Amino acid sequence: MNTNVFDQLHSEGFISGDSYEKIQLQRNKALVSVHWEIKTLLYLGILLFSAGLGTLVYKNIDSIGHQITLLFIALVCTGCCYYCFKNKLPFSTGKVVAPNSFFDYVLILACCTFLTFIAYLQFQYNLFGNRYGLAIFFPMLLLFFYAYYFDHAGVLSMAIVNLAAWVGITITPLQVLTSNDFNTSPVIFTGIALGIFLMIIAWATRKMSIKDHFEFTYANFGTHILLISLLAALFHFEILNIIWFLSLVISSYFLYRKAVLNSSFYFVLVIAFYVYIGTSYVVLNFLDRLSGFNEGSLYAAFFYFIISGIVLALFLIRCNKKLKETC
Amino acid sequence: MLAYNTVWLNNLFIQEQAAGAFHQTCLKKDELNGINRHFTAGFYTPNFFIRIGLFILTTVILLFSFGLFSLVFLGSIEHAVGGIAIFFGLLSYAALEYIVQSKNHFKSGVDDALTWISAISFAGGISYLFNAGALANCWIIFIICVYYSVRFADRAISIAGYIALLGIFFFAILPWGVAAKAVLPFVLMAVSFGCFFITKRMQGLTKNMLYQNCLQTLSVSALATVYLSANYYVVREAGNALFNFEIADEQPLPFGWIFWILTLIIPLVYIARGIQKKDRLLIRLGLLLVAVIVFTVRYYYAFAAVEMIMAVGGIILIAVSYALSRYLRTPKHGFTNFDINPLAENGKMQLESIILAQSLSIQATPESKGFGGGSFGGGGASGDF
Known part of the structure; x- marks a missing residue:
């Protein structure tokens, strides 16, 4: 905030003494919000982590083995889902805010790992055989459900993209x-x-x-x-x-x-x-x-x-x- | 000096300040309304999206008008194009002054497009007429950009001018040969730092208030170039490319340790300074440059596989941001995790969801539905715009 402006506004009578004092107080506290910096770091972290992990597994699949990899992905997924179900606020048809700033990202991680899990199963074990559509259809249902249940527009976008992929x-x-x-x-x-x-x-x-x-x-x-x-x-x-x-x-x-x-x-x-x-x-x-x-x-x-x-x-x-x- | 109505610009600034104070519940609603009623600005500033549209359309109109001029002189285009460009620059500059002064356009898209197009036509036309070399081109761009920055306070133009200024030093020193190679990084660093110092000084003066945005952008760009001109990767690879000074791949740069130290330390200094001065831009720049450190080090010392670094780095980032958001739940040392100045909540959410759809979603694989491959080819005539 620029003090000169408020000095001027105060002396010209646009601001009451009360408000002017508040502004001075606020200025002395001079709070700086790093909300978006932290959020960006978090998002970058999740992106890097999932991409890095993916490549790591892909390159070392011979020594790790498919079952263990699948198990790990499933564990991360269930862990994240558990966190979401436990911490969520009650459902409503209106807007529901996330209980904390971490929640959104845990939910996204859950969805990502779930998609990877299904894709992995299909790719390695041919879970759905030649009915490829099903391999996209089931994750799509889950994504739509999560999007509405946890109220997350990002997950909804993922679901719509999945719907399009399905057709x-x-x-x-x-x-x-x-x-x-x-x-x-x-x-x-x-x-x-x-x-x-x-x-x-x-x-x-x-x-x-x-x-x-x-x-x-x-x-x-x-x-x-x-x-x-x-x-x-x-x-x-x-x-x-x-x-x-x-x-x-x-x-x-x-x-x-x-x-x-x-x-x-x-x-x-x-x-x-x-x-x-x-x-x-x-x-x-x-x-x-x-x-x-x-x-x-x-x-x-x-x-x-x-x-x-x-x-x-x-x-x-x-x-x-x-x-x-x-x- | 400014083409825009300065009283109105001042009033806009006051309105913004008041809106900020109101958001932090320091002002009452009727006080805010009183201020907005008294300090009015009669600019024509449309919505941001309309601004984008007007920018694109103005550019289309101008480009095709330029094409029309050129068509007329099609027979002797090689001789005439410089003159046409300057003439076109004059026309669009006249249009710009008119639209700003009589029609009160301010950040309307039209003035942005006219600013850029007229500046580019002047620079291109003059450069073509005099068949200018690299150094002369930098001078031309620098002078034009200084004029436009002073007259229209456009941030991007001022950055272009700053880069041209660095270019002037760069191309002036380049012919020195081997000496240039040793001196160049330090000269560029000194110039950048000098610019930072000057812009910071100018920012403090009240008479420069209406140039705040330009000066701030300039000071951050200056800090960025201070780092880039000292970065080990930039110095070594640019040196190799420019002077054909073949340093074998394993061989380190002479006096490389100086650059390594600078490469590693400067970002940390920025972050520390940013925290101390509570300067968010400085913190952001520092964080960005930390990523550059990782890239630089990794380029010369393959201490771990890329995916390993990504995974571990990801975990570190998650941990740090989690710890920070916990730590700053109640404000400490003047920092808070509370979103003081939120955009419209809805807009942010939508933006986030579009980024998510891009970065984390699956695509329809052609195999899965039995469609053949192939790419978008049906553009036809419209593929050009």
Whole structure:
């Protein structure tokens, strides 16, 4: 805190003597919070530990043996689960805060080790045979259960990623574009269906008021996967192009309405850019078909980007004003 | 000197201070409201996400306008491009001044993009016109960045200017040959430390209040470069690369012990100083540099396998953070584990969950569903943006 400011505010009569003394007191105590530093260290520690341990086991599997490794992973997992069940606060459909700052991380460790355990069993002993789906399905159920039971949005994200993996799509944020083959129609249709499904869940979450704060997590994954899949469909199916573009615009419109209702700047921005990419593709495609690649179409394309950029910028400025009023 | 309305900037600062005090329950609600009503700022500052969007769009508009200029001169582009860049820089600079002074944009995304694009076009255009070498380029960037920092107080620009300043010393000394190799680390260290000292001094002056952010960023960057110019790995490998001074792999650096001592000690000094001065930035920097120590030592002395270090390091980190959070449950020595200035609780939780989904989740393996491999290839024309 800057004392000069408060000296000035006090002498100009904006702050009562009482408050001014409090501020002076607070300043002399000068507490510095290292909350986030400690949390980051803890998170890094868990990440390093689990990654290091994983590699260690992988490299020494010959001398350690599978049973012992499995037993160890199971022990860590049960230990963490035990801790969570013992320390948790009672369940409710509203928000439940964690009993302490350590709790969240123990829960995450429990989930991670459980996933490793199942993957290990499947890989080494073929537990589920060739029904690979089951090896993803069971952990997914458990993750969803934990997410709701212990009220943890992070675990919920892991569960949703698992759900997507179960239907055959990778939706970890950085791999969503690189790991999926969006040039095949099954992936595209699955993506669209999954996106719509997640949006329905998001809507139901709010409507039925079960863990309201989970809505964002569902809507976030849902919006991205739905719009990416629609874009992919637009690029992939050349013949029915216009239909896919219309469905992109229509679903974006509904998502946009919802974003405005929730006054979420983030969703407005994301949706606007997906539509922008789709529109640009359609326009460039149109120019290409009209005259092919020549100087005229190049000029037209450049003008398109300048004008559309200005239009979209004005749109965002208007949205900003509109959302600020509703906030 | 600043392009932005300084009275409003001051008022913003007062508002922030008051909001902080209110959060720590030192101020009453009506006092806060009174302050906010009296010290108003009429800036156009949209929401953070809208700012990102406006930044991207302004960049798109400017790039394509630049492309349009270039298209017109397509026949003689090699001669004209320097001139076009400078002309374009002037245009965008004019737009920047207009948008800041008449439209009161402040951190709106538009002004950020215009600042960067005009600065880059000036630097690129001048450099191209004079066919400038490395040293001259550093001077050009440094001068432009100083002007922009003073005028717009942009943190990232001031860091770029600082790096250019180091570049000036670097390229000025480089031609000295063998002597340069011996002197360079110490010169860079001295310059960095000098910059740290000066920025710290300037931070203390009230007239520099509106540059607080810039100066703070600069002082932390200066401390970081003090360390980097003394780090054993940097000195040895950069020396090898720059002077073709082949030191065999096993052979240590001459007078290497000086650098080893500095490599090991500086981060600890930062942390100790940070704790003593209650400076969170310094503590964070120190912690980050401790990781650099581990990397440096491990690079030359393979005392244990990487995974072993990760596992053990992980355990140590968990233990230390657990012990610290226990120890600081009640505030001690002016430190607390209590989150004094939380962001919106919801936002933090969501951010955390996205990081988790990225770092700890499984992916759909193509084998598991019988899909063939292959990567994202359907971008088509839109792959460019």
